[in-house]
Amino acid sequence: DAGVIQSPRHEVTEMGQEVTLRCKPISGHDYLFWYRQTMMRGLELLIYFNNNVPIDDSGMPEDRFSAKMPNASFSTLKIQPSEPRDSAVYFCASRTLGTGELFFGEGSRLTVL
Amino acid sequence: KQEVTQIPAALSVPEGENLVLNCSFTDSAIYNLQWFRQDPGKGLTSLLLIQSSQREQTSGRLNASLDKSSGRSTLYIAASQPGDSATYLCAVRRIQGAQKLVFGQGTRLTINP
Numbered sequence: 744d745a746g747v748i749q750s751p752r753h754e755v756t757e758m759g760q761e762v763t764l765r766c767k768p769i770s771g772h773d774y775l776f777w778y779r780q781t782m783m784r785g786l787e788l789l790i791y792f793n794n795n796v797p798i799d800d801s802g803m804p805e806d807r808f809s810a811k812m813p814n815a816s817f818s819t820l821k822i823q824p825s826e827p828r829d830s831a832v833y834f835c836a837s838r839t840l841g842t843g844e845l846f847f848g849e850g851s852r853l854t855v856l
Numbered sequence: 857k858q859e860v861t862q863i864p865a866a867l868s869v870p871e872g873e874n875l876v877l878n879c880s881f882t883d884s885a886i887y888n889l890q891w892f893r894q895d896p897g898k899g900l901t902s903l904l905l906i907q908s909s910q911r912e913q914t915s916g917r918l919n920a921s922l923d924k925s926s927g928r929s930t931l932y933i934a935a936s937q938p939g940d941s942a943t944y945l946c947a948v949r950r951i952q953g954a955q956k957l958v959f960g961q962g963t964r965l966t967i968n969p
Contacts, residue, residue, distance in 0.1 A: 747899075774955060786945070786959040798955065834899060845890060845947075845957060847899040 747848035749835050755854045761823040764851045766835030767816055776845070777810055777820050778834040786834075792818065825855045858883045858950050862960035870968050871938060877931040877963050879946035884924045887949040890957065891920050891931050894943045903944075904931070936967045 748767040756762055768775045776791040790800040795812045803810070807826070812818040822829055836847045859882045869875050879889070888907045892900040904913045904920040906929070912921040919932040929946055943964045947957040 785961050788956055791955055793955070836900075844902045844905045846902060847892075849899040852897075 747835055747837055747846055749833075749848035749851050751851055752849060753852045753854075755856065756825055757856050758826055759824045760855075761821065762825045762829075762853060762855075764820040764833050764835075764853070766818045766820070766848060768818070768835070768837035769846055770816065771839065772837035772843075772846075773840045774838050775812060775818050776836040777818070778836060778847075780832045780834060780850070781830075789820070789833075822853075825853075827855045829853060830855050858886075858948060858958045860946060860948055860958050860960040862944075862946060862963050864963060865961065866964040866966070868966040868968060869936060871936060873936050874932065874934050875936055875965075877933070877944050877965070879929040879931070879960055881927045881929075881948050881958075883950065884927050885951050886924060887951050889920075889922055889929050889946060889948050891918075891929075892945045892947065894945060894962070896942075900945065938967045938969050941965055941967045 747769055750765045774793055777789040779787045779789055787802055789802045790810045791798055792812045808822055810820045830853055832850045832852050834847050834850045836845050838845045861880045863878055886908055890905045891903040893903050894900045903918055904915055906913045906920055906922045917934040922929045943962040945959055945962040947959045949957050
């Protein structure tokens with residue numbers, strides 16, 4: 744299996760622009776998680792899905808952030824409008840039901856100027 | 857609220873030494889604990905997963921132990937190599953809200969040739 748696949752790996756954009764990050768989880772995994780990593784705050788859980796349904800979005804910082812999972816093999820995290828404080832590395836991770844290990848993608852490094 | 861602490865934040869040792877990384881958590885009611893490795897600019901790679909009923913797990917030169925009653929886990933690395941240089945993070949999965957992982961800030965390990 745190719746693992747969790749994220750795109751783009753790097754994104755540089757200007758404040759106010761819309762940003763869309765994409766994730767393909769490992770096939771057969773029931774849970775998908777979006778994390779954000781910064782030096783100041785470490786890893787923060789933004790939202791997670793179970794069987795394509797959003798379960799907990801309490802970590803989403805503002806209404807500017809939204810996430811969707813239209814099918815079992817694809818999820819998006821959208822920021823609109825983007826702000827410089829959104830600059831971070833965004834990770835997608837997936838795992839199976841039960842005691843399964845969590846597997847991470849390589850991350851999308853976002854820079855908002 | 858579960859808090860996870862990793863001390864020290866950084867560690868530098870000569871090649872060949874055996875070493876121990878520490879992880880402590882405030883709430884002993886955990887479901888499992890996972891150790892990850894993160895190389896610069898990369899995602900997190902799962903190293904070991906310990907269930908709450910287990911005392912330790914081993915993979916090659918790595919051994920992770922878990923003592924729930926004292927709220928501690930250690931990651932033992934035998935015969936360290938320069939390729940072991942990375943940031944090591946531990947994360948606990950709580951029983952309540954058990955889909956989330958709470959991460960420590962990590963220990964940045966440098967193995968000097």
